[in-house]
Amino acid sequence: MEPSFITGDNDLPASTMDGWEEDLLRRYPEGADSQQAGAFRNYEADARPCVREFYRLNHHKQTLQFAREKKADYLQFNRRRMTVWQALEFLNELVDDSDPDIDLPQIEHLLQTAEAIRADGHPRWFILVGLIHDLGKILCLFGEEQWAVVGDTFPLGCRFSEKVVFHEFFSGNPDREVSEYSTANGIYPEGCGLDQVTMSWGHDEYLYHAVKDRLPEPALYMIRYHSFYAAHREGEYGHLMNDRDREMFSWVRAFNPYDLYTKSEQRMDVAALRPFYEELINEYLPGEMAW
Ligand SMILES: [Fe+2]
Ligand SMILES: [Fe+2]
Numbered sequence: 421m422e423p424s425f426i427t428g429d430n431d432l433p434a435s436t437m438d439g440w441e442e443d444l445l446r447r448y449p450e451g452a453d454s455q456q457a458g459a460f461r462n463y464e465a466d467a468r469p470c471v472r473e474f475y476r477l478n479h480h481k482q483t484l485q486f487a488r489e490k491k492a493d494y495l496q497f498n499r500r501r502m503t504v505w506q507a508l509e510f511l512n513e514l515v516d517d518s519d520p521d522i523d524l525p526q527i528e529h530l531l532q533t534a535e536a537i538r539a540d541g542h543p544r545w546f547i548l549v550g551l552i553h554d555l556g557k558i559l560c561l562f563g564e565e566q567w568a569v570v571g572d573t574f575p576l577g578c579r580f581s582e583k584v585v586f587h588e589f590f591s592g593n594p595d596r597e598v599s600e601y602s603t604a605n606g607i608y609p610e611g612c613g614l615d616q617v618t619m620s621w622g623h624d625e626y627l628y629h630a631v632k633d634r635l636p637e638p639a640l641y642m643i644r645y646h647s648f649y650a651a652h653r654e655g656e657y658g659h660l661m662n663d664r665d666r667e668m669f670s671w672v673r674a675f676n677p678y679d680l681y682t683k684s685e686q687r688m689d690v691a692a693l694r695p696f697y698e699e700l701i702n703e704y705l706p707g708e709m710a711w
Contacts, residue, residue: 429532431538440570441529441683442587443471447585448653450681460668464586472586478567479589482620484576484601488567490621494658495629497710499562504552504701505694507711511558527689530554534697546701549639550678552631553646558711564638568621573647575617575657578606583654613662614645622647630711645672 447463502510511526534550559569572585579602580590593602608617619625628644635643650656652672661669 424677433544437484439468439470440474440566441680443467444649444680447684448680450677466569467586474567474571475586476589476592477565478571478620479584479586480592481567482574482576483593483595484607484618486568487576487618487625489577490645491618491625491629494559494562494626497630500711501708503708504555504705505698507555507558507709508680510561511555514557514560522598524683526554526557527690529683531677531688531690531693531697532682532684532686535688536678544700545636545639545704546642546675548635548704549642549675551697551700552627553586553643553675553679554623554627556625556627556630559623559626569623571622571646571647573620573622573624574650575606575608575614575660576620577601577618578608578660581650581654581656583656584650608660610659611662612660614657614660614665617660619644619648624648628710631705638668641668641672642675645669646675647671652676687688 446466500510508527508530514526530551530553533553534547536548557569560566563597574580574584577596577600578586580593580596584590590596600607624644624647628640631643632640645652647655651658651661652669653676658666
């Protein structure tokens, strides 16, 4: 069953959205050494056709110009005004029309992530990251196709690392024809820092900008780079990082297991948890925000 918000000839069923996250578990199984030789290649060979097609679209269409245009548009935040809790409920519409047996509502993935962080005794802002880290997926509800919302993120305007999953699909990316973008550093000075780097467009970058003045720096790194697997899991793109990035990426890596390994069939009691999380939201992100 395809939800009505999905548009475009070459888009994918909504289940691919969650399919991408489920697929990360295949790529990075809990407790396994994913850096083992061949593990990555086997993952790509075994990937389901919808996941392959998702990455084909993503790698063909995420160009520097595309990301710059999306930033210029969405970072005006002129679409809606909502509280964080309203945005969570809005995001939940993403799975309303699809099979409830297959898809966990988005809010439950977020609450599972947050509850696991809370159970481990982490600071309140860290718990809040768990709750909101995927809120940027509301881009889908603003009409963006999935390849422009979810999936691994990577720097644009420089050579694509071979450690980005399905690297071979970059052969269809128009930026490959631009000689300025074909070196390791591309348009960036060595060690310039990731803040200077335009990342592929998606829910991470969007949410970062929505909250960037209001959360501690480690929280912002977790939000902005949680899908940058080539860096936080594969160790790539160090030549674009500065010392601050390297320090802060320990937080990105600390967050990642909560994102990947806390999904369970166990349903969350949203109503019972709501008072705790409303208070947490009000501590850092009170009132209506511009989206
Ligand atoms: Fe995410
Ligand atoms: Fe997530």
